[in-house]
Amino acid sequence: MENRKIKSKKRYVLAFIIGTLIFILGFVLTYSFSYIEYQRISNVQSQISYEIFNDKLDSSLFGEDICSVESFRRVSEDLGFQGRIIDDLERKFGKQDKRVLFRKQFYTLIELEHFEFVKEINEKCSSDIQTILFFYSNDEKIIGEAETAGELLGAVSSRNQNLVIYSFDIDLKSDLITSLKEKYEIKEPLTIIINEQNIVIAPENILEIEKYLQSNSYLEQNSSLTNNSMVIHL
Amino acid sequence: MGFINIVIYTSIYLGLIATTFYILSYVAAKKDKVLLFSDKELPRVSVIIPAYNEEKTIETTFNSILASDYPKEKLEIIFVNDGSKDKTLQVANKFKKNGIKIFSKKNGGKGSALNLGIKKSTGEIIFSMDADTIVDPKSLKNMTRYFKNEEIMCVSPAIVTQKPKSILQRVQYTEYLLGLFLRKTFATLNAVHITPGAFSAYRKSFFEKYGGYDEGNITEDLELSLRVQYYGYKIENSAESLVYTVPPGKFSHLLKQRRRWYAGLMKNLWHYKKIISRKYGDLGMFVLPIAMVSIFFAVFVTIYFIFKTLFEIKDELILLSNINYDFNSLFEINSYVIERLFFLWITNPIIVFIAFFIIITGFYLSYASKKLGKTYGLMTNLFFFYLLFAVLFGFWWIVSVIYVLFNRKISWK
Numbered sequence: 001m002e003n004r005k006i007k008s009k010k011r012y013v014l015a016f017i018i019g020t021l022i023f024i025l026g027f028v029l030t031y032s033f034s035y036i037e038y039q040r041i042s043n044v045q046s047q048i049s050y051e052i053f054n055d056k057l058d059s060s061l062f063g064e065d066i067c068s069v070e071s072f073r074r075v076s077e078d079l080g081f082q083g084r085i086i087d088d089l090e091r092k093f094g095k096q097d098k099r100v101l102f103r104k105q106f107y108t109l110i111e112l113e114h115f116e117f118v119k120e121i122n123e124k125c126s127s128d129i130q131t132i133l134f135f136y137s138n139d140e141k142i143i144g145e146a147e148t149a150g151e152l153l154g155a156v157s158s159r160n161q162n163l164v165i166y167s168f169d170i171d172l173k174s175d176l177i178t179s180l181k182e183k184y185e186i187k188e189p190l191t192i193i194i195n196e197q198n199i200v201i202a203p204e205n206i207l208e209i210e211k212y213l214q215s216n217s218y219l220e221q222n223s224s225l226t227n228n229s230m231v232i233h234l
Numbered sequence: 235m236g237f238i239n240i241v242i243y244t245s246i247y248l249g250l251i252a253t254t255f256y257i258l259s260y261v262a263a264k265k266d267k268v269l270l271f272s273d274k275e276l277p278r279v280s281v282i283i284p285a286y287n288e289e290k291t292i293e294t295t296f297n298s299i300l301a302s303d304y305p306k307e308k309l310e311i312i313f314v315n316d317g318s319k320d321k322t323l324q325v326a327n328k329f330k331k332n333g334i335k336i337f338s339k340k341n342g343g344k345g346s347a348l349n350l351g352i353k354k355s356t357g358e359i360i361f362s363m364d365a366d367t368i369v370d371p372k373s374l375k376n377m378t379r380y381f382k383n384e385e386i387m388c389v390s391p392a393i394v395t396q397k398p399k400s401i402l403q404r405v406q407y408t409e410y411l412l413g414l415f416l417r418k419t420f421a422t423l424n425a426v427h428i429t430p431g432a433f434s435a436y437r438k439s440f441f442e443k444y445g446g447y448d449e450g451n452i453t454e455d456l457e458l459s460l461r462v463q464y465y466g467y468k469i470e471n472s473a474e475s476l477v478y479t480v481p482p483g484k485f486s487h488l489l490k491q492r493r494r495w496y497a498g499l500m501k502n503l504w505h506y507k508k509i510i511s512r513k514y515g516d517l518g519m520f521v522l523p524i525a526m527v528s529i530f531f532a533v534f535v536t537i538y539f540i541f542k543t544l545f546e547i548k549d550e551l552i553l554l555s556n557i558n559y560d561f562n563s564l565f566e567i568n569s570y571v572i573e574r575l576f577f578l579w580i581t582n583p584i585i586v587f588i589a590f591f592i593i594i595t596g597f598y599l600s601y602a603s604k605k606l607g608k609t610y611g612l613m614t615n616l617f618f619f620y621l622l623f624a625v626l627f628g629f630w631w632i633v634s635v636i637y638v639l640f641n642r643k644i645s646w647k
Contacts, residue, residue: 004515004518006516011255033581081573
């Protein structure tokens with residue numbers, strides 16, 4: 001038989017060019033979506049920071065009743081959500097991406113501001129909102145264990161309505177993280193500090209954490225705050 | 235980037251190039267002039283219907299071919315009873331008065347029954363037809379017209395399944411519809427390498443020159459189409475010729491069918507491996523290599539996801555045990571969870587490419603809908619197709635590869 005000819009070499013070249021362009025476009029699109037989300041998160045961060053700061057000043061300067069602060073619940077929820085998104089952005093843009101690193105540092109700052117605010121509420125309102133500080137790492141070697149610990153904390157959060165969980169990436173280059181690690185003597189990732197007193201490392205069962213949590217009355221008394229419980233930044 | 239991501243993105247990239255190439259080829263071929271027989275020029279054709287235990291379907295099949303608009307004086311219908319143990323022969327005998335020629339032989343397989351039919355035939359064009367197939371009245375004429383071009387040795391129809399009932403049939407219905415566009419495109423590239431055994435047409439001269447069906451072959455129709463290509467002839471596709479086949483409704487029956495098809499494809503491709511070369515133009519240089527690479531990727535990715543899912547289930551079970559089986563604490567759905575899920579989806583390139591391929595699927599289906607005129611529950615079937623096909627396809631191939639590697643016997647039924 002005679003050799004068959006390829007119908008059109010030009011068509012192959014065109015298909016290669018169009019296929020490659022669509023392939024690149026797919027990445028450009030997802031990168032653009034990520035960037036839009038990054039910008040949105042940046043705006044939300046500023047807003048949250050402003051609200052916490054505003055509430056605290058209202059209380060300290062103008063004597064507003066800190067116990068009836070309405071924005072507390074919303075701020076807590078927003079904070080928890082954006083922590084997760086920042087983590088996702090870090091995975092998408094890469095660990096060394098300066099923009100995300102800055103947002104993460106800023107986020108740590110807001111978390112601590114919120115933590116301080118909670119302590120103030122506990123003190124001034126005779127409440128007992130419980131806190132958990134979770135020091136995790138996104139290191140690939142222990143990412144699986146970190147996610148497991150995060151899921152356990154998520155379950156703890158769902159089961160305990162008077163609980164706020166703050167998560168900190170111990171690998172983040174930040175003076176605040178360094179100070180926190182020093183203050184709570186954090187030597188390894190997956191360390192959990194419960195109510196600034198008890199330490200649990202890489203827990204395997206929910207009870208290992210819950211045994212240190214107390215029953216609470218403050219949030220049950222304040223209906224606007226009953227959904228406060230959440231994991232911030234997993 | 236992990237190895238699995240490299241495999242996934244490579245398959246996506248090749249898929250994009252192949253899809254673009256096929257669409258471009260289809261568009262370019264629209265301008266091509268096709269040589270067709272006029273009504274007066276139509277040659278004598280013989281339709282051969284082999285059957286083994288088909289008492290339930292044979293009557294409908296006969297009625298559908300008898301309703302053909304092909305000139306009756308040029309149409310010969312041959313029925314070959316392949317040693318049926320049921321009442322197939324008795325049912326067939328009732329149709330003698332309609333001019334159907336009935337032959338009966340000891341059971342020897344579909345290939346041997348078709349060969350007997352070819353020997354007894356007087357037509358210039360031979361149609362092979364399954365005993366559970368229904369053809370549109372116009373299909374016979376439409377397909378035969380293409381034989382005006384002397385280079386064409388075989389014509390395949392637009393084969394779809396009959397109205398689907400079970401979920402598996404719905405998946406197959408969509409698969410067949412999607413195949414319509416690709417089959418037509420392959421024909422424009424002279425790269426059709428599979429013709430449906432349910433209904434296809436061949437020049438009798440090919441059988442006379444290169445022999446009849448390979449009787450020992452588990453996919454004798456596939457072997458024949460590869461043989462046609464191997465000897466350098468053309469296989470055309472008549473997208474306007476509708477043919478309806480019965481898809482297996484049970485998982486075990488479908489698995490047996492696919493195991494036979496895919497094992498047959500591997501064995502026959504190995505036999506005709508010389509086709510995969512520059513000598514065979516687009517078929518050898520692009521269509522077949524891309525098909526083989528796609529199958530490899532599909533199998534690889536399926537195996538990966540099966541294991542991944544198993545490990546994830548194991549992890550979930552461990553987590554459940556660690557939270558003392560408090561299910562309520564696991565499934566918290568709120569606007570934040572939904573927003574984050576949405577964010578994770580739209581920022582994942584794989585999801586974006588899947589969305590792109592879904593759009594392409596829509597294009598293929600709209601082509602099929604135009605050809606068919608009427609489709610059944612397109613959206614529901616499409617849902618089941620997306621849900622199940624990739625896993626089923628990978629699974630069928632894994633089973634088939636195992637059967638071929640370990641030389642396990644594969645039977646027809």
